[in-house]
Amino acid sequence: MEADNVPCGEPISEMAEAHQAVAFQFTITPEGIDLQLSHEALRQVYLSGLRSWKKRFIRLKNSVITGVYxxxxxxxxxxxxxxxxxxxxxxxxxxxxxxxxxxxxxxxxxxxxxxxxxxxxxxxxxxxxxxxxxxxxxxxxxxxxxxxxxxxxxxxxxxxxxxxxxxxxxxxxxxPLLYSYQGSLPNLPVPAVKDTIKRYLESVRPLMTESEFERMSKLAIEFEGSLGNRLQWYLKLKALWSANYVSDWWEEYIYLRGRSPIMVNSNYYGMDFLYVTPTPIQAARAGNTIHAFLLYRRKLNREELKPSRVPGTVIPLCAAQCERMFNTTRIPGEETDTVQHWQDSDYVAVYHRGRYFRLWVYKSGRMLTPREIELQIQKILEDPSPPLSGEDKLGALTAGDRVPWAKVRKQFFSTGVNKRSLDCIERAAFFVTLDDDEQGMMGDDPAASLDRYAKSLLHGKCYDRWFDKSFSAVVYKNGKNGLNAEHSWADAPVVAHLWEFVLATDSFQLGYDEEGHCKGNVDPKLPQPQRLSWDIPPECEEVVSQSLAVAQALADDVDFHVFSFRDFGKGKIKKCRISPDAFIQLALQLAYYRDRGLFCLTYEASMTRLFREGRTETVRSCTNESCAFVKALESGEEEDLCVRLLRLATDKHQNLYRMAMTGAGIDRHLFCLYVVSKYLGLESPFLKEVLSEPWRLSTSQTPVQQVELFDLVNHPEYISCGGGFGPVADDGYGVSYIIVGENMINFHISCKYSCAQTDSHRYGAQIRQALLDLLRLGEPGRTGNTQAKKDL
CATH class of the missing domain: 1.10.490 (Globin-like)
Structure with a gap:
């Protein structure tokens, strides 16, 4: 009779173990109440509480140390x-x-x-x-x-x-501890309206005809002389009152209020090593990866991570984004989402073949060893139970539009077993997907396999990731791994810092035995991974199917191309006395012009973490100088002229990047002015037009921040391929690149199949050729370069 009450798909042994884990049981008899205590359960409660109090003490101690720094x-x-x-x-x-x-x-x-x-x-x-x-x-x-x-x-x-x-x-x-500098970082300054408008008009000049530019100039001058100063007053007041006048509105209006799918449109991914897979055993790779994540979280909680700094300097960067790295989930809402963070979590949520599991990663107050986690993962892989009705594709709710997900969450996941299981996923330290596919650079066509690998990390099957989690780790059948990160809580460099640590710790510190298994001792009394239960009604399944259809159409439309450029790297670029980032950005402009025959508004992400709670600013990489260089080169002008224009273009870009980093950017200021105008109920034709301009070329560099973790001289094969993101505009490109060592640059290019004018592979080929052409011009010994050296 008792077996009949077991939920479908949940092994009876797990139910028995769940009963054993209860701290006490009682039954009412004619003689009174029969109370049975479980000493082991009470011991676990005590140890769990002890661990929690230790963490509170560490937080208190660190807050005192940071407070007097x-x-x-x-x-x-x-x-x-x-x-x-x-x-x-x-x-x-x-x-x-x-x-x-x-x-x-x-x-x-x-x-x-x-x-x-x-x-x-x-x-x-x-x-x-x-x-x-x-x-x-x-x-x-x-x-x-x-x-x-x-x-x-x-x-x-x-x-x-x-x-x-x-x-x-x-x-x-x-x-200093991780957060020691937070109280000493300056606030982000509010630029003058006239300066922002001047820089804006300069940035759009090469993209407009004479009549278009004249009209936009009139709108800008009218805005500056009337509404601009009034809106600016509110911004200055906010800058005095808050730590950062941009970041909270940026998170709210750019990310959380978006009602379209966050999969592809917002989330981004990070890849494994390009040439090395430390072990082909899926459970073992998952064991080391999960343990490495937990080691990073422990360092984060104890503030033992070194404060990030501007490379090569003593200047600290804001660490506020690190606070919500773990135990964090984006919660859907009908009008706006929220980011929910919990102080602690002693388990991770695991997805495999349509089933969801809770995997405890602590026992008796200690972290499980990599070998113990591997054995627990292996139990999940070997679990024969089928998914419950409606369970297998449940994750599609996080991949589709936000409003249906918010409504169905409120209707079907606010009480009972569904709420308990959803809470388990959302409160987990992070999410883990055990993928049945094999990915990475492999097979007869390694280039195509990298493209498939990127698409898998970006969207998977549209239901086998939990896109709302702060990040989801993905471990493939052949031991390859990667991660998918939600964007609202932090920017890519913060997640990249975590991912670098995980990859280095996995391979160089934890390691594997000769058979490819994790190292470490094993406690034979570990609790079994707990299968999550669901009661999904047909009405909910219908919404899941609709969300999956929306997500699948979006995923199928993504055209992705990943390639490694090995002809040269930053070593040769620096010999040209050019900033590597400026060099690559100019190559992207040249490649786009050759690909489309025109220029476009270009977005490059720059950090503003020199300031408290800083996030990003836009560098408008398409400039008068870059367009003049590209036109001169393509029209066959003299080489000396092209070299001089090359220098002017790269110097201009470097100056724009520095201005963006130091709070003198354009777009965040205009964005905040627009938000204030909406709060006041005022319409500005100038701001409306500026904020509606499409970014047809959206670019970002993934920085290598912890070079000391990787020995690229003796172990050049241990190179991460970086990460990427989906296209921002339906008719545009998304380009992410990572400069690895001295001789390699990895590119991730995305666009949409539905746009006949874009092709990721074609644009990738144009980038290759543009890089080679720029190096030929920038090489020392050219006439223009010799003159430039004399001028210096």
Missing amino acids: PASPSSWLFVVIAILATMYTRSDPSMGLIAKIQEHLPVSQSLSAQCQTVVSAVLFSTLLWLSLIFTMRLCLKQLLSYHRWMFEQHGKMSNTTKVWVALVRIFSGRQ
């Missing part, structure tokens, strides 16, 4: 001893303040005169110490507001900047 808590004792020692020499370092404090002590009558003096001295020392901390943080904040160093010529540092670097080192203290 750049001083240290021990410096308080030094100040107290110094003041007391000075007083015992019969001098008053407080100039009478200690005596004043002593007069107003509320407990002065119950203390001796000597105790009163000591207590007053300690209070004065504490106030002096806090004043010194405030002064040091203010000085550090002012120092970090200095950005002229970024505009100086490489290798020629001014005396002012040298003094500034020394002062930053002095005021930065020693051994």
